[in-house]
Amino acid sequence: MTTAIEPQDALAAFDQELQRSSLQGHWKMELPSFLEPKSRLHPMHWRWSQLHEFLRRSGDLISVNEAGRRTVQLMNPGITGPRQWTTHNLQMSFQLVLPGEVATAHRHTMNAIRFVISGGGTYTTVDGESFLMEPGDLILTPGWTWHDHINESEEPIVWIDGLDVPLQFAMNAAFIEEFSAPQQPVKRIVRTAADGTEGPDGSTWYWKGPDAEERLKKLAKTARPDEPVVFEYRHPDGRPTLPTLLCTMQLLRPGEVTTPRRHTAAGIYHVVSGTGVTTIGLGGNAETTFEWQSRDAMVVPNWTWHQHQNRGSEVALLFSMNDQPTLESMGLYRQETRETAAAAR
Ligand code: 1HN
Numbered sequence: 001m002t003t004a005i006e007p008q009d010a011l012a013a014f015d016q017e018l019q020r021s022s023l024q025g026h027w028k029m030e031l032p033s034f035l036e037p038k039s040r041l042h043p044m045h046w047r048w049s050q051l052h053e054f055l056r057r058s059g060d061l062i063s064v065n066e067a068g069r070r071t072v073q074l075m076n077p078g079i080t081g082p083r084q085w086t087t088h089n090l091q092m093s094f095q096l097v098l099p100g101e102v103a104t105a106h107r108h109t110m111n112a113i114r115f116v117i118s119g120g121g122t123y124t125t126v127d128g129e130s131f132l133m134e135p136g137d138l139i140l141t142p143g144w145t146w147h148d149h150i151n152e153s154e155e156p157i158v159w160i161d162g163l164d165v166p167l168q169f170a171m172n173a174a175f176i177e178e179f180s181a182p183q184q185p186v187k188r189i190v191r192t193a194a195d196g197t198e199g200p201d202g203s204t205w206y207w208k209g210p211d212a213e214e215r216l217k218k219l220a221k222t223a224r225p226d227e228p229v230v231f232e233y234r235h236p237d238g239r240p241t242l243p244t245l246l247c248t249m250q251l252l253r254p255g256e257v258t259t260p261r262r263h264t265a266a267g268i269y270h271v272v273s274g275t276g277v278t279t280i281g282l283g284g285n286a287e288t289t290f291e292w293q294s295r296d297a298m299v300v301p302n303w304t305w306h307q308h309q310n311r312g313s314e315v316a317l318l319f320s321m322n323d324q325p326t327l328e329s330m331g332l333y334r335q336e337t338r339e340t341a342a343a344a345r
Contacts, residue, residue, distance in 0.1 A: 007285040039301035041087055041266055042078040043280040043288045048271075048295035055096045055158060064101045071095040071161060074268070074297055085166040087266040089243060089323040092144045093161045097122065097151040105148035105179035109190045110142040111242040112163045115270065115319055116209070117295060119157030124125060124149045128187035129198055132159060136209015136272065138233055138247060140199070144175075146184045160270055162321040164244040213317070216251040220315070228258060240325040250318045252276060252310035259307070263323040263335035271295055274316025307337075 018024055054072050064070050071093035074086040086092045094117070097103060105125075114124060116137045123130045127145040131137075141147045151157050168174040190196065190206060199205035212231055220229045232240075233247040240246040246265075252258070252274065260282050269278075271292050278298060280288045284303040290298055291311075300306045310316045327333040336344075 013090055035223065037264060037303040039266070039304055040078045041076050041299060041301035043290070043301055043304070044074070044076060044297075044299040045290040045292065046074060046297045048293065048297075051094055051297065052158075052295075055094055055221065059096050059098055059156065064097065064103050069095060069103055070097070070162075074299070075094075076299060077234050078301075079166075083107040083166075083169070086268050087166070087302075088170075089164060089266070089326060090268060090321060091161075091163050091165045091168040092268045092297065092321065095149075095159055095161050097149055097157050099151050099154055101151050102180040102182055103149040105146050105184045106177060107146045107179070108176040109143045109174050110165050110168050111143045111244055112147075112161060113241065113245070113247060113321065114139045114141065115150045115160040115162070115247075117150075117158045117160060117270075119153065119155050121153035121155075122151040122157045123189075125184055125186055126262065128185060129199055130186045130189045131206050132189075132191040133159065134209065136213065138207040138209075138212070138241075140205045140207075142199070142201070142203075142242060145199075146179055148179070148183050150183065155322060159317075162245065162247070162268070164242070164323075164326075167244055167326060188295070203239070204233075207233055212249055216249060216317070217315075220251050220253060225253075225256075226259065229253070232278070242325070243323055243329075244323065244326045246324045248320050248322070250308070250320070252308055252316040252318065254310055254313050254315065257307065257309045259337050260305050261307075261335060261337050262303055262305045262330055263324070264302055264327050265322040265335075267300040267320045267322045268298065269298040270319045271297075272317035273306045274310060274314055276316050277308075277311055278306060280304055282307060293318065 058070055066097045073093040075084045076086055090311050113210055116133045116135050118135055120134045122133050124133055124139055126141050126147050131139045136329050193208050193211055197204050197206040216231050223229050229251040271294055275293050278290045280300055324333055
């Protein structure tokens with residue numbers, strides 16, 4: 001008597017046969033019938049008092065030559081191996097350059113921003129353009145531009161670095177190169193907006209802090225109370241700050257409570273000034289509240305309801321960097337308020 005092979009055994013044997021040939025059937029893929037983003041990111045809050053203390057200690061313990069760049073990076077525990085980042089697409093860090101130090105010239109395909117926090121009278125050179133770094137300034141280092149930093153002043157300088165390293169590493173497409181000398185030749189020195197804020201490619205590479213603040217205060221005068229007051233760092237033709245990231249500055253009026261919102265972009269925040277509260281995961285069982293002060297940093301995970309409140313009597317300024325342009329380029333950018341979410345159902 002012969003025993004018939006059960007169909008499921010035949011399929012299991014077939015699946016194994018496929019696997020041995022580095023193949024798989026769709027039926028083994030376990031694609032859910034409903035899916036929406038569930039962020040891997042943890043909502044995070046780093047206090048400046050702590051960040052500043054660690055940065056200061058890094059200055060005592062390691063020279064810029066040993067470190068390459070002396071930065072302390074924001075790590076998100078929700079991202080596990082092979083490397084950790086701030087969000088799945090972007091990385092933010094704080095960089096310290098001491099008087100007399102040079103962070104030597106190199107270039108990479110990764111796009112970078114610098115937002116100056118403290119110190120001044122020092123320069124970062126990007127493809128031959130030497131930009132004066134003063135608190136509140138935003139300076140771009142677009143992918144593949146040569147860049148080096150020098151501190152010719154008498155005091156330490158601290159700035160934020162924001163880069164799309166995680167995204168470029170995930171795409172396995174990144175290149176890095178050292179320049180042939182510690183510093184590149186300087187073609188032009190740019191100190192104020194009047195010197196011209198464009199890089200050699202014609203797009204804006206330099207936004208002065210006071211100009212951004214001025215524009216926000218003007219916007220605040222005419223905005224409705226329920227309208228967010230936000231300045232987006234965009235080029236004159238409307239393109240975002242960099243192809244993979246958008247920087248914004250939001251002004252929160254005294255007592256302002258923003259409309260709860262969620263979007264597929266993940267945000268990394270730096271408090272420029274003021275005090276307030278950010279609530280993340282509103283109404284959910286993992287609701288988290290961060291009470292922030294000037295110079296603190298935060299992460300708001302993607303597709304997570306959040307709301308900011310200005311608890312002080314002065315305006316508060318929130319600088320942020322997010323991956324909206326990357327999502328837009330792929331047709332993946334969505335944003336909702338509670339009202340638009342209800343209307344869609
Ligand atoms: C980089 O080149 C700088 O040039 C700062 O100052 C931070 C983080 C990752 C990769 C390259 C800089 C960086 C970086």
